[in-house]
Amino acid sequence: MKKYLVGLLIFSMLILVACGDEGKDKAAGSDQSNKSAVERIKEKGVLTVISSNDVPFAYIDKDTKEFVGIDAEIIKEIAKRLGIEKVEMKQVKFENMLIELNKGEGDIVADAMYITEERKKIANFTDIWYIQGEGLIVLKDSELNSLEQLSDKVVGAQKGTTFQPFLEELKKDGKIKDLTVFGSQAELLLAVNTKKIDAAVTDSATAAYAIKNDPSLKIKLASPYKPHFDGSIGAAVRFEDQDLYDAVNAELQKLKDEGFILEVLEKYGLSADNMAN
Numbered sequence: 001m002k003k004y005l006v007g008l009l010i011f012s013m014l015i016l017v018a019c020g021d022e023g024k025d026k027a028a029g030s031d032q033s034n035k036s037a038v039e040r041i042k043e044k045g046v047l048t049v050i051s052s053n054d055v056p057f058a059y060i061d062k063d064t065k066e067f068v069g070i071d072a073e074i075i076k077e078i079a080k081r082l083g084i085e086k087v088e089m090k091q092v093k094f095e096n097m098l099i100e101l102n103k104g105e106g107d108i109v110a111d112a113m114y115i116t117e118e119r120k121k122i123a124n125f126t127d128i129w130y131i132q133g134e135g136l137i138v139l140k141d142s143e144l145n146s147l148e149q150l151s152d153k154v155v156g157a158q159k160g161t162t163f164q165p166f167l168e169e170l171k172k173d174g175k176i177k178d179l180t181v182f183g184s185q186a187e188l189l190l191a192v193n194t195k196k197i198d199a200a201v202t203d204s205a206t207a208a209y210a211i212k213n214d215p216s217l218k219i220k221l222a223s224p225y226k227p228h229f230d231g232s233i234g235a236a237v238r239f240e241d242q243d244l245y246d247a248v249n250a251e252l253q254k255l256k257d258e259g260f261i262l263e264v265l266e267k268y269g270l271s272a273d274n275m276a277n
Contacts, residue, residue: 037241038082041107046086047079050106052094054185056209056268057112060089070205071110073264074129075235078251093183095160098122102238108248109236112203114162114229123236127249128276130265133227134163135204137192137219144199145222150176153198156188157181162229163201185210192219203231208269232276 041047049072051058058071067076067089076087092100097109101123112132115125138144144153147170155176157163170176180197182188185206191197199222207221237245255261256275265274 037107037237037244038247041084041244042082045084046088047075047084047108048106049075049087049089050092050097050101050109051089051111052097052184053089053091054094054111054206056205057203058089058110060091070264070268070270071112071129071233071235073267074252074255074261075108075110077255077260078248081251081254082247093160094158097160098236101236107237107241107244112205112233113236115232115234116162119236124239124241124245125234125236126245127252128232128234129252130233130261130270130274131231131276132203132205132233132270132274133229133231134201135207135227136222136225137189137200137202137207138198138222139192139195140218140220142199142220142222145225147175147201147228150199152177154178154180156191156197156200158185158188158202159183161202166228167201189217189219193217205268205270212269 035043049058049067051071053059054069056069058067058069058075060066061068067087072087072089079087090100090106092105094111097111097113098119100106101109109123113119115128119125136144136147144150150170151174153176155167155170155178157167157179159181164179164181167176167179171179180191182191185202188200188202189207189210192200193216204221204227207219211217211219211221235248237248256277262272262275265271
């Protein structure tokens with residue numbers, strides 16, 4: 001009987017301790033949920049940026065292993081000014097970046113993503129970081145320099161980009177012969193280089209950077225060429241992270257006013273033509 005009473009007493013104490021711990025955990029969770037996005041990131045000490053490892057926008061340099069690029073340098077400076085100690089990149093396929101953002105796999109998407117009405121239904125886009133339209137990629141000896149010349153051509157695009165549905169519409173209307181979709185920018189440019197496709201439509205800055213740094217590529221940006229897209233680039237955050245959205249916009253405007261954004265653009269071969277107000 002005593003053993004039974006002692007056992008019952010010990011069991012009761014364990015229940016009380018467990019309930020106490022559970023209460024503490026719930027209280028801690030509640031406290032965490034009450035914190036703003038910026039507070040949570042500062043406490044963690046790391047801003048996680050979702051990117052497709054996209055040169056020259058937001059990528060890991062193969063030699064230095066540093067997170068670099070146009071968007072990378074902008075977001076790192078913003079993080080620094082917000083008092084966030086570290087910025088890390090989480091690589092995600094371009095077409096899945098906004099999905100993974102909303103799943104909580106990162107804090108912000110920064111990867112030369114065009115601000116479109118469809119994307120604005122999925123995430124909260126910041127003010128425009130810079131403007132960068134598309135380019136038409138062709139072989140060096142090609143005379144193609146406009147979308148109007150592609151009715152009998154096979155054209156390529158990267159999966160998940162704004163250019164994919166645009167070219168699908170051109171195919172539907174008989175303005176291009178066929179469309180081939182690739183998983184990365186590198187595959188896309190290589191396909192033009194090896195004559196698997198006749199041309200490609202992609203970010204002009206991406207193509208210019210790749211062509212400049214890879215002499216084995218026998219391709220060029222068609223010129224003169226009139227872009228179809230104005231290419232308004234911005235970062236994306238979750239709708240519920242309004243404070244992070246506001247903080248990024250505030251610091252972004254300061255960087256524009258101070259000339260920081262222009263310096264970064266020029267560093268990667270762009271110019272004042274790519275600046276946004």
